Amino acid sequence: MKGISLFIPLMLVGGLVLGYDHISDLKSDFRVGDPEIRSINALAFGPEGIIFIGDSKRAEIFALDTHDQTPSKEVVDIAMENIDQHIAALLGTTSGAVVIQDMAVNPISQTVYIAVHVNDGKPILLRLNGDQFEHVSLEMVSHAKTGLNKAVKEDAVDRRGRPLRKWAISDLAYYNGNVMVSGLSNEEFSSTFRSIPFPFNENQVHSSLEIYHAAHGQYETHSPIKTFMPYELHGKTHLIASYTCTPLVIFPMDEMKPGEQTKGKTVAELGNRNTPIDIVSYKKDGKPYILLANTSRALMKIDPSMIENYKDYLVAPVEENSATAGVEFIALPYVNIQQMDKLNDDKVLLLQRMPNGALNLHTANSSRL
Amino acid sequence: MLGNPMSLELTSKLGKTITTCISVLLVLIFSTYQALAQVAFEVSQENKHSVLSTFSNGALIKALMIGEVNPRDIFKIYVGAEEKEEIGDRSAILGTYRTIPGQIIFEPLVPFSEALPYLAVFGDSIEYQFQLTPPPNRPPTRLLEVYPTTDTVPANLLKIYLQFSEPMREGEVYDRVRIYGQNGDLIKNPFVPLHPELWDTSGRMVTLWLDPGRVKRALSSRETYGPIIEDGRSYRLMVDTLWKDAHGHTLETGFTKPFHVIPADRTKPETRIWQLTVPLSLTQNPLIIAFGEPMDFATTQHAFSVWSAKGEPLAGLTEVTGNEKLWKFVPEKHWISGIYRLKVYSKLEDLAGNNLNKVFDRDLANESMTPSEQEFYWVEFEVPDGK
Numbered sequence: 071m072k073g074i075s076l077f078i079p080l081m082l083v084g085g086l087v088l089g090y091d092h093i094s095d096l097k098s099d100f101r102v103g104d105p106e107i108r109s110i111n112a113l114a115f116g117p118e119g120i121i122f123i124g125d126s127k128r129a130e131i132f133a134l135d136t137h138d139q140t141p142s143k144e145v146v147d148i149a150m151e152n153i154d155q156h157i158a159a160l161l162g163t164t165s166g167a168v169v170i171q172d173m174a175v176n177p178i179s180q181t182v183y184i185a186v187h188v189n190d191g192k193p194i195l196l197r198l199n200g201d202q203f204e205h206v207s208l209e210m211v212s213h214a215k216t217g218l219n220k221a222v223k224e225d226a227v228d229r230r231g232r233p234l235r236k237w238a239i240s241d242l243a244y245y246n247g248n249v250m251v252s253g254l255s256n257e258e259f260s261s262t263f264r265s266i267p268f269p270f271n272e273n274q275v276h277s278s279l280e281i282y283h284a285a286h287g288q289y290e291t292h293s294p295i296k297t298f299m300p301y302e303l304h305g306k307t308h309l310i311a312s313y314t315c316t317p318l319v320i321f322p323m324d325e326m327k328p329g330e331q332t333k334g335k336t337v338a339e340l341g342n343r344n345t346p347i348d349i350v351s352y353k354k355d356g357k358p359y360i361l362l363a364n365t366s367r368a369l370m371k372i373d374p375s376m377i378e379n380y381k382d383y384l385v386a387p388v389e390e391n392s393a394t395a396g397v398e399f400i401a402l403p404y405v406n407i408q409q410m411d412k413l414n415d416d417k418v419l420l421l422q423r424m425p426n427g428a429l430n431l432h433t434a435n436s437s438r439l
Numbered sequence: 440m441l442g443n444p445m446s447l448e449l450t451s452k453l454g455k456t457i458t459t460c461i462s463v464l465l466v467l468i469f470s471t472y473q474a475l476a477q478v479a480f481e482v483s484q485e486n487k488h489s490v491l492s493t494f495s496n497g498a499l500i501k502a503l504m505i506g507e508v509n510p511r512d513i514f515k516i517y518v519g520a521e522e523k524e525e526i527g528d529r530s531a532i533l534g535t536y537r538t539i540p541g542q543i544i545f546e547p548l549v550p551f552s553e554a555l556p557y558l559a560v561f562g563d564s565i566e567y568q569f570q571l572t573p574p575p576n577r578p579p580t581r582l583l584e585v586y587p588t589t590d591t592v593p594a595n596l597l598k599i600y601l602q603f604s605e606p607m608r609e610g611e612v613y614d615r616v617r618i619y620g621q622n623g624d625l626i627k628n629p630f631v632p633l634h635p636e637l638w639d640t641s642g643r644m645v646t647l648w649l650d651p652g653r654v655k656r657a658l659s660s661r662e663t664y665g666p667i668i669e670d671g672r673s674y675r676l677m678v679d680t681l682w683k684d685a686h687g688h689t690l691e692t693g694f695t696k697p698f699h700v701i702p703a704d705r706t707k708p709e710t711r712i713w714q715l716t717v718p719l720s721l722t723q724n725p726l727i728i729a730f731g732e733p734m735d736f737a738t739t740q741h742a743f744s745v746w747s748a749k750g751e752p753l754a755g756l757t758e759v760t761g762n763e764k765l766w767k768f769v770p771e772k773h774w775i776s777g778i779y780r781l782k783v784y785s786k787l788e789d790l791a792g793n794n795l796n797k798v799f800d801r802d803l804a805n806e807s808m809t810p811s812e813q814e815f816y817w818v819e820f821e822v823p824d825g826k
Contacts, residue, residue: 111635127640161549162518162532162557167687169610171635187609188549189685191642205533205548238635254633314631345632365632 094118097135099269100212105132107208110185110193112242112251113174116268121174121183122249124239127191131242131249131266135212138197142180145414147433150201153184153421154429157196160203161188165429173409173421180413182431216270218251237262244268245300245307252311254294263295263309265326299349301360303378309334310377312346312362318397320377337380338396341367348410352418354436361410361418361439362399369404369420371439372397402439480559480567488550488571490516490559492543503538510536510543513562520556523566532557554687579691580605580684585676586736587790589762590696594670595703597792597799599647600736601678606642606685609635615679616647621672629667642685646737651792651799668700704791705798708734710783710816719825720776725767726820728781733763735788742787743768746780753779774822781818785811 093100096118112124119139123132150156154165161168171185171193182198183206195206218237239253249266298311300323307323311334318338326332340346345365351374352359360372376397408429409421416436423429479493492514494500502508515531517523534547551557551571559567586600601616613636618626630647637646649667668674678694712731718724726745736759745753745768755770785795792799797810 126635156530159518159530160533162516162547163549163552163555163687164518166610166683167552167608189552189608189687191606191609191638191685192549194548203530238633238637240635254637314633345634347634 096120096269097212097214100133100135100214102210102212104209105134105211105213105215107132107193109187109191110171110195111239113172113183113185114242114244114249115174115176115183116244116249119176119178120244121176122242122244123185123195124242124251124253125193126238126253129218129237130215131218131251131270132213132215133249133268133270134208136176136183136197136206137212138176138179138181141178145180145417147417147435148182148198148413148419148431149433150198150431152428153431157184157186157203160196161186161194163188170408170421170429173411173419175411175413175419177414182411182419184409214270216266218253218264240294241297243298243300250298250300250309252295252298263298263311263326265323296346297349297362299351299360301351301374303374310349310360312340312349314345318362318372318377336396337377338372338399340364340370340399347407350410350412350418352412352436352439353415354439359439361402363404363407363410363420367405368401369407369410370399371402372399404434478561478565480561480569482551482569482571484551484571487546489544489546490514490569491545492559492561493541494543494561495541500540503543504540510538510545514543514545515560516545516547517558517560518555519558520568521558523558523560523564526558552687554683573686573688578604580607580686580688581691582678582694585678585694585696587733587763588736589733589764590698591701592668592698592733593702593704593791594666594668594700595705595791595800596668596700597649597651597788597790598735598737599649599676600644601647602644603684604643607638607645608683608685608687609638609642611682612636612645612647615682617677617679618668619675619677621674626667626674644737670700670702673697673699703800704732704789704793705800707793707798708732708787708789708795710795710818713818715781715818715820717820717822718774720774720822721825723770723773725769726781727768728766729761730764730766730789733790734759734766735790735792736763738784738786738788738794739763739766742784744782745770746782747775748778748780752782774825776822776824778819778821781820783816783818785813785816 096116097120106128107123107125108127109125110123111126114122116122116133119136121134121136123134125132154168154170157170158165158168167189169187171187173185174183175181176183184196184198186194186196188194193208195208196203197206198204237253239251241252243250247268249268251264251266253262294314295311296314298309301308301310303320309321309323309326311319311321313319317336318340319334319336321332321334340362344367347363347365349360349362352361358374360374362370362372364370380397404420404422406423407420408423411419413419413433418434418439419431420434421429421431477495481491481493483489483491499508499513503510503513514536516534517526517529517531519526519529532547534545537544537546553571553573556568556570559569561567581604582601583604584602586602587596613630613632616630618629620626629649631650633648637648638644674697676696676698678690680690680693682690684690708730714729714731716725716727716729718726728743739759740757743757743766745755747753753770754772755768758767759765760767783795788794795811795816796813
């Protein structure tokens, strides 16, 4: 930059507060103020530019009005190299001090939102405007929130002030008037899943999900859900969930009852020593597919009709070492994906660690998936 | 640059733990305004970090006041030790700007790190390097304790907790903690690499899960990679000194914990075998529970409460101690003779993740291992008369 050219730089924060259009029913109980967000562990978009934020430190889910509701004229491919170094420079630190927590694309505007934690865990929300990041203020925003306090009520801080147990949020999704959230405790290796009606009220549905975990050769309730997605199978809404040792499990949503255990059906065992990262759906030549990104395995492409038609739900242990079983998948040549979200029905946005160590954001078109 | 750089002492308005850096440069500032100006920089570490620039260019002051010039375009802060010419296309740091006549104050979105140098640039070419210094009295961050504290653990140990003196930086756990066998060979991938990392709400304690797929019996990952630790062998848990705290400083020292492995524990903790040391009435002596085995530190911390015969919980101090084999409770008020009840949350675990309801590694074929669904267990005790 030279001299004092009047380019408008990065802090286009005001939109959250100032763009005041009519109040929809979904936002009617939103209040402008500081929601006091202390961490961002998961992001998900709802309708009308509402972004949901899962805050593990506060054990709360926030709904923020981004006022980002202008439909994009055309969906352009997004690409940015060395995104971690770029974000580190903006935040006055080194890439080692920046942990990218989650990435979400606004389905209306196709704007990319990225949540990071810096140093001591200060949460920062950024969004991409062209090739520049803007900071999205978390302080004076129109918002609503709901607590996950049932998860920790038994653990009140003891009298020496030792801190509360943490309910770490692993994934978040909005579907059909509900915010769904999966999590794991820092103390128990268990599965917790909640479905919270939105706009928020007191009627939280809290389901414990039991699955047959083929890699472990037995009924298994101890493994936490890492990532999930609501999806229509046989005309009914199911939860497709992937667990830490990568079984792919489906749960019919209408069988989930508050406080009851729901037994899921394992339809695939996608390999041990692997943790799923994100699951999305997309279309190729009009046909739907599911993509699952992983820590130590390649990007997996799954045909949902194979899940629908898979009759032999896995009941026996997988015999071969680190073998896979169940519904077949195609391994796509994308490894070391850190974050994934759909840009639209036939474009998927990937945050990927490249072989040279660079962390790049790029778009994969369905023709290549 | 025109003119000579000079220094000027300004009185610090900041407290004694505050580092104040001041310099004044007499230079030509804006090509646009073509005017000479003095610019002083001041860095505050107090509460909110900020960099303040003070200048006396009348035209610039006016331009800022009427909004003709945006302070963001005048005053930029970058991370790095380079000079402006070497910054290249690196972005300036995000933050908020305040202007008052003759001053622009920048507050970074994320407080400046003590571990990094920064460059403030006023206009095109007035540069000022600074780095915060840690308060002199702050001790270096240490790893205070590794749980379990015992040096003998079961082969199906499930969790390790690391307790630090200060909040730590996220994202480094799985690179900084390693387990070595007795021959010095590195145990590969012993932990489940969970993201988010499992820090407690203070950022001072992190939970590491030993891969349950390699802890449980007859699972493919155990068959493939073997158990993580084996009965009869010795190991060392090592924590790397390069681990950074939230300020960006490394740990004071590394940490080594040698431990020996005994046979796997596949039994539930049983309240009936616990030994209670019951105090006398009219004292505030502790109630002590001896579990007969080391328990999981975190779940033991908040599994217990003590209730009076009237059904009221007692206030007091609790402590997990004796290598986590003991739980102590010291009431705020003295004991009264009579019946009390200890309420135990069923999620209380031993070192192998067995809780009061079920063993972690449950054999489905064995019906005697059918889990209980009980949420709480009660243990009754009587405080004898201390008169």
